[in-house]
Amino acid sequence: MKRAFHILLVIIIAISSCTKVEKKRTSGIDTIDNIVHQTTTYFQYGFSFSQAKSVSNLANPGSDIIVYVNVDNLPGRLTFQANNLKPSFFKLGDYADEAAAKAAFDNLKTVSVSQWTDMADPINANQVWIYRSGSDTYTKIRTISTVNETRQGVIYGECTFQWVYQPDGSLTFPGK
Numbered sequence: 001m002k003r004a005f006h007i008l009l010v011i012i013i014a015i016s017s018c019t020k021v022e023k024k025r026t027s028g029i030d031t032i033d034n035i036v037h038q039t040t041t042y043f044q045y046g047f048s049f050s051q052a053k054s055v056s057n058l059a060n061p062g063s064d065i066i067v068y069v070n071v072d073n074l075p076g077r078l079t080f081q082a083n084n085l086k087p088s089f090f091k092l093g094d095y096a097d098e099a100a101a102k103a104a105f106d107n108l109k110t111v112s113v114s115q116w117t118d119m120a121d122p123i124n125a126n127q128v129w130i131y132r133s134g135s136d137t138y139t140k141i142r143t144i145s146t147v148n149e150t151r152q153g154v155i156y157g158e159c160t161f162q163w164v165y166q167p168d169g170s171l172t173f174p175g176k
Contacts, residue, residue, distance in 0.1 A: 024052060025052035026052070026164065026165045026166075026167065026174070027162075027163060027164040027165065028052065028162070028163060029144065029160065029161070029162045029163075030047055030054070030160070030161065030163070031158060031159065031160040031161075032045060032046055032047050032054060032065070032066065032067050032158070032159060033045075033067055033147075033156065033157060033158040033159075034066070034067045034068060034069055034155075034156065034157040034158070035156070041058065043056045043057055043058045044056070044057050044066055045057075045063070045066075046062070046063025046064065046065050046066035046067075047063055047064060047065055047066075048061065048062070048063050048064050049064050049131070049133070049137075049139045049163060049165040050064070050133070050137065050165065050167065052165070057083065062083060063083075064082060064084075064131065064133055064139075065080045065081065065082055065120075065131060066080070066081050066083075067079070067080065067123075067157050067158065067159050068080075068081045068119075068157070069148065069155050069156075069157040070121065070122075071155055076148060076155055076157070077121060077122035077148075078122055078123045078124075078146050078148050078157045078159060079119045079120055079121040079122060079123060080119060080120035080121075080123055080129070080131075080141075080159070081118075081119045081120075082119070082131070082133075082134075084133060084134030085134065086116070086132075086134065087116035087117055087118050087132075088116060088117075088118070088119075088131055088132045088133070088134075089116060089117050089118070089119060089120040089129055089130070089131060089132075090111075090113045090114075090115070090116055090117065090129065090130040090132075091117075091120065091127060091128070091129055092104065092108065092111065092127075092128040092129065092130060092140075093127065093128055094124070094126065094127050095126040095127070095128070096126070097126060098125075098126055098144070100126070101125075101126035101127065101128060101142055101143075102142065102162075104128050104142075105128050105140065105142040105162065108128065108140055108173060109172060109173055110171055110172040110173070111130055111140075111171050112171070113130060113132075113171070116132060120141075123143050123146060123159055124143065124146060125143055125144060125145050125146055126142075126143065127142070127143045128140065128141070128142050128143075129141040129143070130171075135169075136169050137165070137166060137167050137168075137169055138165075138166045138169075138170070138171055138173075139163050139164065139165045139166065140163065140164050140166075140173055141161050141162070141163050142161060142162040142163075143159060143160075143161050144160045144161055144162060145159070145160045146158065146159050146160075147159075
């Protein structure tokens with residue numbers, strides 16, 4: 001009986017010490033919009049590349065990018081904006097169609113950036129951007145589609161994008 005108890009105890013300890021470590025996603029296709037939500041304060045969901053998910057701009061850590069509709073000149077321009085106090089965007093290019101943008105995105109393994117801008121302005125379908133976080137990690141972004149319209153009297157913006165995050169701080173992106 002004592003021996004069976006010890007064997008059972010060893011098995012329980014072995015099983016409980018084995019924890020499955022989920023590999024964090026470093027690429028994908030996601031969509032964010034400019035809808036402003038309200039609880040006790042106003043907030044918006046953006047996207048965090050390091051967390052690989054939509055995150056409130058009030059969270060800590062917050063989102064890396066948000067979609068903003070600049071309405072200085074109607075109908076407005078969609079932009080990506082970052083809240084990391086430094087220029088964070090570099091446009092690699094505008095492409096004629098989805099196939100050309102996808103090829104440029106997929107073939108982009110390393111990049112050299114000459115001039116960062118404060119925001120990605122304007123964002124349209126079939127563009128490739130490089131994003132630099134506040135901690136100098138990098139993400140390549142391919143804009144797949146955008147929505148820029150008025151819904152129920154409110155200006156609405158949305159962007160679906162493909163992304164690959166490089167958490168090691170280099171501008172060399174992993175292959176597929």
